[in-house]
Amino acid sequence: MNLDADFVNSQAPNAAAINNGRSLVVKGKFVALHRCEDDSLLFGECSGSGKSNYQCSCDFVRPTQPTYRCTCPSRQFPCKHCLGLMYALVEGKTFTVAEIPADLAEKRDKLAQRKKASASPKPKTVNVSALKKKISAQLKGLDLLEALVFDLVSKGMGAMNAKSARQVQEQAKQLGDAYLPGAQAALLAYTNLFIGDDGRFDGELPPQKRESIYTDALDQLTRLSTLVKHGRKVLNARLEDPKAPPQTDSPIAAWLGHAWQLQELRDAGLTQRDVELVQLAFHNYDDAARKEFVETGIWMNLNTGAIHLAQNYRPYRAAKHIREQDSFFKVAKVPELCVYPGKMNVRVRWDEFEQRDLTPDDLKVIRSHATDRFESLVKTIRTELKNPLADKRVIVAIAFNRMGTLPNGDLVIEDVAGERIVMTETGLKEEPPSCHLMPMLPAELTTGQVMIGRVHQDLDNKTLRVKPLSIVTEQQVFRLTL
Numbered sequence: 001m002n003l004d005a006d007f008v009n010s011q012a013p014n015a016a017a018i019n020n021g022r023s024l025v026v027k028g029k030f031v032a033l034h035r036c037e038d039d040s041l042l043f044g045e046c047s048g049s050g051k052s053n054y055q056c057s058c059d060f061v062r063p064t065q066p067t068y069r070c071t072c073p074s075r076q077f078p079c080k081h082c083l084g085l086m087y088a089l090v091e092g093k094t095f096t097v098a099e100i101p102a103d104l105a106e107k108r109d110k111l112a113q114r115k116k117a118s119a120s121p122k123p124k125t126v127n128v129s130a131l132k133k134k135i136s137a138q139l140k141g142l143d144l145l146e147a148l149v150f151d152l153v154s155k156g157m158g159a160m161n162a163k164s165a166r167q168v169q170e171q172a173k174q175l176g177d178a179y180l181p182g183a184q185a186a187l188l189a190y191t192n193l194f195i196g197d198d199g200r201f202d203g204e205l206p207p208q209k210r211e212s213i214y215t216d217a218l219d220q221l222t223r224l225s226t227l228v229k230h231g232r233k234v235l236n237a238r239l240e241d242p243k244a245p246p247q248t249d250s251p252i253a254a255w256l257g258h259a260w261q262l263q264e265l266r267d268a269g270l271t272q273r274d275v276e277l278v279q280l281a282f283h284n285y286d287d288a289a290r291k292e293f294v295e296t297g298i299w300m301n302l303n304t305g306a307i308h309l310a311q312n313y314r315p316y317r318a319a320k321h322i323r324e325q326d327s328f329f330k331v332a333k334v335p336e337l338c339v340y341p342g343k344m345n346v347r348v349r350w351d352e353f354e355q356r357d358l359t360p361d362d363l364k365v366i367r368s369h370a371t372d373r374f375e376s377l378v379k380t381i382r383t384e385l386k387n388p389l390a391d392k393r394v395i396v397a398i399a400f401n402r403m404g405t406l407p408n409g410d411l412v413i414e415d416v417a418g419e420r421i422v423m424t425e426t427g428l429k430e431e432p433p434s435c436h437l438m439p440m441l442p443a444e445l446t447t448g449q450v451m452i453g454r455v456h457q458d459l460d461n462k463t464l465r466v467k468p469l470s471i472v473t474e475q476q477v478f479r480l481t482l
Contacts, residue, residue: 006330007355008086013076013323021083025091033088034098041100042089046081048072056081057104064335065352067111075321128242134179135239138256139232141178146228149221157217165191182255183227185290190220215459226388231256248341251389262349265338275337276302278362279328280452281469281481285430291316295325298395302362305369307395308348330355331362344384344394366472370397370450374419378464381455393428393454403446411438413451424465426456434468434480445471445478
């Protein structure tokens with residue numbers, strides 16, 4: 001086994017588990033450390049608060065998808081004892097070769113049998129009655145959403161204040177009960193536009209800021225209206241044929257709350273084999289509206305140059321039992337990548353992966369996939385943004401010739417043809433600011449480099465701006481939002 005600290009850290013469910021696992025090694029809590037003859041299994045004993053020692057093991061019979069076992073009562077996987085076992089190996093502790101205990105050997109055999117059975121999964125049966133009941137609830141939810149949108153338009157955006165915004169938020173909860181979390185999030189995005197910097201609904205915003213809000217609010221209302229119209233059409237078609245698979249030619253299924261299973265994506269042919277991914281940026285935030293923590297990794301597919309999102313959702317109630325994702329600085333070698341429906345920055349998931357060090361050749365590949373002509377990039381993005389349900393803040397790789405500040409104070413990047421794109425802090429609220437770092441960058445980062453940025457459409461000025469997330473040089477990925 002070729003384990004290192006980065007790998008062990010990546011397996012930990014959260015930062016506390018990392019600290020607790022390392023602490024076990026430092027305090028000498030392991031009373032026995034063993035490995036099997038072919039190095040595919042680590043196992044040992046660790047003293048704890050119980051009467052007897054905890055029996056823990058790390059099984060690498062599937063190198064890309066390790067199995068962790070422990071007799072402790074923790075519901076985290078891997079627990080701190082399994083992490084400590086791996087940290088002990090990384091830190092050079094002595095592991096003696098020993099015969100695999102009978103109970104572990106039996107569990108390994110059962111795992112092999114399950115793996116063999118999963119290679120040819122049984123077709124998923126559809127509970128038609130339950131599905132029709134859910135679809136009926138969703139259709140009623142869309143009726144409610146249509147009425148809310150009509151009411152918002154009738155009253156006018158100028159009438160939005162703290163009281164009316166809270167009323168809309170209360171009504172948005174009904175959309176969650178109607179299995180429409182996407183519609184609920186879109187409606188909350190509308191009301192959140194009228195929240196001041198202090199987190200309160202502000203009815204006394206300056207006129208200039210109000211005008212800017214109205215533009216974004218109108219765009220959000222258009223999205224909600226499209227969701228009602230297109231969603232109703234999709235749901236009615238599904239109601240007529242409940243056994244038909246969800247649509248894969250657009251992201252509408254996700255907007256309607258469909259939770260894609262990996263097997264569904266496989267059955268739909270939405271997979272790629274032997275993919276290598278590099279994380280270019282990362283951010284996490286607390287989504288209070290949906291009561292969950294969200295971690296988003298921004299990755300480039302080295303095979304195709306596509307920029308994907310890997311999103312991890314941890315509901316409040318189960319957060320401590322779900323592995324928390326973090327920044328990743330190596331190359332992930334994924335044997336099977338499952339790709340969600342969509343066009344730009346589509347979400348991806350994978351079951352298992354191996355890792356290797358990031359090399360200058362990988363950085364060269366990333367840079368080669370960047371667009372060096374702003375004009376063609378703008379055309380591509382504008383075409384994507386014509387779809388009301390498309391992500392309005394796509395992430396792109398831009399090769400720029402130079403970076404600088406205009407007399408009016410605008411930060412810009414310029415391509416080889418002299419075309420410019422203005423940088424902006426406007427993006428996602430959960431992402432930290434980055435433009436203020438630009439004047440402090442070393443000179444070598446301001447010329448002839450590649451920027452990974454989130455595009456923002458300035459609807460008032462009918463221009464596209466970019467929020468810098470990272471800069472890719474020939475030596476490193478220089479992250480700006482960590």
